[in-house]
Amino acid sequence: MANQTPNQIEQLHKALKLTQRLRSNVTQVFQKLSDGFEDVEKKDKYLLNDLHKTLSSVNTDLSDLEAGSSTLGPLTAASNSTNSTLICVDPIIDKTSTYTQLIHTYKWTDKMKEQASYASNLLKENQFKRTPIQSGTFTKRLRRSQPACCYPQSNVDVLLNSLIHQYRDTMHISVVRPLGSSAVVMIVLGKTLKALLVLRGMVIEWVKVKGYTEDFHGEDGKVDIWSSSRYQVFQKITQHVTAATLHYYAPEMPDIAIKSLIIWLQSYSTLFSTPCQKCGQFLQNGLPPTWRDLRTKKAYHERCKLMEK
Amino acid sequence: MGVVCVYFYPVPEGKSGQQVVDGIQKQIELLGAVKTGNFCVDCETFQAGSGIQNTPQRQVNILHSSEQPASCFAILDTGTCLVADALFDGLMQKLKHYYQQRKGSKIESKGQRYEYGDFIFKVGSVSQASNFKGILVEIEYCPCVVAGDCMNLMKEMSQSLLGSAVAEQQSSFLKTKTDMIYTPADTMSQYLEHFNNFKKATSVNQAMNR
The missing domain is CATH 3.30.1460 (Yope Regulator; Chain: A,)
Structure with a gap:
């Protein structure tokens, strides 16, 4: 919307005013019709004239608006930008909070991305990796050939x-x-x-x-x-x-x-x-060494394993 | 059914058999074991009678265990073991012309049974014709099936329960069966070995008293 030239904005205002006037005239017509007519036989001419007058003013307003809107052309800004701007253009914006929520979400995502990159930098120091996905590169994600x-x-x-x-x-x-x-x-x-x-x-x-x-x-x-x-x-x-x-x-x-x-x-x-490599005993709480170290494959009791580390 | 070691627990002088049994039971309960009932292992000896001439006198020992209530174990002096249904007792009765039961030969080990994790402990007092003979402690480690694998583990357990002097004994029978899968018949053979020792000790005592 901000990209519009002053001339265009003026025309927009004019068109808006015309629309308002058209609406009020149409409302008048319907108001009169809904109120009903009293004493139709005596005043029929007067009433018909009145109705004709309001209808013709509606007609002229409509043609004015059509003429005005033809010069305006489509809203270029809205069509060029993302869908979110369309939500902003929507007049129902005042009733629903979708747009503000969207903005919040964007901010939150940005923040998360920033913090995730800090975290990935810290995690990079740990060399033990299970997956070949390079940390920090969110856009370039390697696809597995087959799960x-x-x-x-x-x-x-x-x-x-x-x-x-x-x-x-x-x-x-x-x-x-x-x-x-x-x-x-x-x-x-x-x-x-x-x-x-x-x-x-x-x-x-x-x-x-x-x-x-x-x-x-x-x-x-x-x-x-x-x-x-x-x-x-x-x-x-x-x-x-x-x-x-x-x-x-x-x-x-x-x-x-x-x-x-x-x-x-x-x-x-x-x-x-095999006795436990830590305490040298076979039994602990009636159990033999049930744990085997994942690298050295040495035997440990469950509790001795905790003490070893 | 796991690997079983049966230990002979000597009764020190000045103490009664019951006192020693109580002491062992207390030790086992202190370890955290739970009482799970009673057990009984009994042994009867049959002797090949005088039916056939010129054959050496042969013995057959019939053993029962409360752990295998439906089975009957018949073990010859040579060590050959036959595992049969409990009905085998009836068959032995039919054979009484050939195999005669030796009088007063019934010897049994009776006592409490305990469970502790994967272990089963049985503290039995041995009696023959209602005479107290001694104490046998059985330790069973259920998850293992090869005696050779868990010998040191069993030794550690028996050391902590019965003391190192008792733990040092190892059945000559088990030494020969280190690689094979352990069966209940092996337990019975160990019991028979101990029962025979008790009988021998009695006869030696009697001989000395004379």
């Missing part, structure tokens, strides 16, 4: 087959697909424990660990992924392995995530025969 959960079944099979082959000496790995594409991987680690991983694509979705004497098949012969081990040791290890899946989670390299989890899981083969 980890949508890998085709054949790719998952290739990976699992290679794992079965690679670790056949230490663990027995078997794969079933009870409900379509999601693979359920069952691992028997020596004579120590059994583990069950549920994969969605290549993402590990669910983990359960049970004892060597327990079974993952329910009474009806179907795979039972929900029931927990009856032994406290394996309930605790289930918690630790779940935590480890989050640690090893790498959406860009899902196969590495699975491989590293399995390598780490192998360290549990000495669950009952």
Whole structure:
């Protein structure tokens, strides 16, 4: 609106005035018609004249307005700018607070963007990255070629087959697909424990660990992924392995995530025969060292692990 | 079913068997274990009778355990163990012309059963023909199935409960089965080993008293 020349503004004013006059005249006509006429037989001529006069003034006002509006042309400023300005032009603005809310939102977004860039600068100092998205570049976001959960079944099979082959000496790995594409991987680690991983694509979705004497098949012969081990040791290890899946989670390299989890899981083969590396004892609260360090794979009790760090 | 170690707990002089049992039970309760009922392991000895000439006298020991109430364990002197249904007792009765029950040979270990995490403790006082013979403490670690894996872990547990002198004993039977999967029959063999020791000790005592 500010871009209009003074001449145009003058014409706009004129047009607005004409519109107002037209409206008041039209209102008059309707007012008179709605009031009704008394004593029509005597005054009919006078009344008709009156009506004719007001109607003709409406007519002239309308033609004046049409002539005036033709010189004005379309509102260039409004059509060129964004949709938000159109909201501003809307006369209903006074009744709704959409525009002011919009302005607030813009301000808030700007502020957030600014603070996020500070935060990303701080986080840049930490070199450990799970995703290759460069911090601070909001506009340039790398697109993943394929989300980890949508890998085709054949790719998952290739990976699992290679794992079965690679670790056949230490663990027995078997794969079933009870409900379509999601693979359920069952691992028997020596004579120590059994583990069950549920994969969605290549993402590990669910983990359960049970004892060597327990079974993952329910009474009806179907795979039972929900029931927990009856032994406290394996309930605790289930918690630790779940935590480890989050640690090893790498959406860009899902196969590495699975491989590293399995390598780490192998360290549990000495669950009952290795003492804690911190306190040197086997038992703490009746449990053996249930935690294995994620990098060194050394055995620790749950509490000793906390003290180590 | 996990790995079981059965320990012989000596009764020091001047103390009664019941006092010692109470002491061990208190120790176990202090650890935080919960009482979960009673247990009983009994053993009867049958001897191959004089039915067949020119054969060495053979013994067969029939053991029952409250932990495996539907089973019956028959162990020969050679160590061969047969695990059968409890009906096997009836069969032994049918065979009484050949296998005769030795009188007064029934020996049993009875007492309290405790659970602590994945461990089961059983403190049993052993009696033969209502004579107190000694104390056997059984420690079971349920999640493990290979004795060799958890031997040191068991040793640590028994040391803290029964003292290092008792923990040092290790059944000669377990030493030979370090890599195999542990079965209830192995527990029974350990009990039989201890029961035989008690019987031997009695006969030596009797001999000395004469």
